[in-house]
Amino acid sequence: MTSLNPPQMPIERRVLARDLEPLRRHGRMDMAFGGPVRNGAVAMQITDLAGGRTRSTADLVVRNGEGLGGKALMLGRPVAVADYMADESITHVYDHAVRPEAIQTLAALPIIVDRTPRLLVYLAARTHVRLGDRWFDGFAPMVRRIEREITVEDEVGRRLSLLRPNAEPGYPGLSRDDRIDIARELTELADRIDDEGLRARLHAVGNRVAPIAADAPAWPPALLRPREIDVLEQVAQGLSTRQVAEALGLMPNTVKSYLKSAMHKLHATNRVQAIIAARRLGFLG
Incomplete structure (x- = not known):
């Protein structure tokens, strides 16, 4: 029998290619970027951008506990800051990538499947934006759909194996x-x-x-x-x-x-x- 599962772009990259811009528009933010999470939640690499002025964040590797994204990975839940550069609740090891985009408000949204982060999506604004529970709750249907698709892909891979x-x-x-x-x-x-x-x-x-x-x-x-x-x-x-x-x-x-x-x-x-x-x-x- 020929291969039952031909090589193709991983589900995480397909999701980002399709949904990153819709996520940005849904949140009414200036920019969105994100990437797949490595080895459970050790780190993630930014692979996709929408609305960026530069490519300063492209290919950046964000480690667990470092910066806003690393904090989201560590906590396993969405987090946000209203004034990124001045915020003291996060480390600032990635300021060199954030600064060229003039980002002020930043949110990090992890996509978690079976208690394991698989994607991390950032949503950024170049002005102050108030982000409350209602704003985050508005992403729930899109996040649930993405989680469901990743779950199905995992199950297909298991059964094909x-x-x-x-x-x-x-x-x-x-x-x-x-x-x-x-x-x-x-x-x-x-x-x-x-x-x-x-x-x-x-x-x-x-x-x-x-x-x-x-x-x-x-x-x-x-x-x-x-x-x-x-x-x-x-x-x-x-x-x-x-x-x-x-x-x-x-x-x-x-x-x-x-x-x-x-x-x-x-x-x-x-x-x-x-x-x-x-x-x-x-x-x-």
Whole structure:
């Protein structure tokens, strides 16, 4: 089998590339910057910037306990200062990076998954801004979505690792039923997230796992209509319902109807099982 998890940008970098500017706009701040956290919470490196005048903060490594970001990592919660340069509650080892941006108000927002910081996002203003609990609470929906996506990515990685050959002597490997379960669970995980790219990737990986189950016991033959086969072919490529609708010139609800009908005929409870059955019966290549 080919690699089930092709190399790609880590989830933390994808989140920053997509959400850093929306976070800045949501907080009505002048600048946002951040990066992934290393080794639990030992340090973080600033990799992404939005709204900066310079690149003075780029690639800066912030260590636990140092500066405002290091304080956020140490405490495991958001922190802020109204006058960065004058504030005595933090160390000032990174003033050389902050000063060129003329930052006055600064907040550090850690993204924590399973009690471990994974990202640290800074939100900065070049004037005095009052930041209270309501301001921080306003980020809760975005933070929860990011945390959920990182959790899903972690779980996908864990389950895909089970599919890779194990070099230990005598390792029994996974049964066909185990692999079918993993394919099904990948699809169920995909249905729980909002990120369309990640959702399509999960469906595609699940579909590549599905052929492993081609020796499943035969079900009674099912007669699929051409449009049901068309929909299954598109779904097998990892496309979302909306993308299938666009590709076939159908309404999303019509796609759902065809998919539901095909699943019923194939005795499947989800799209992965339907693709497995359709391949086994020769409807899909």
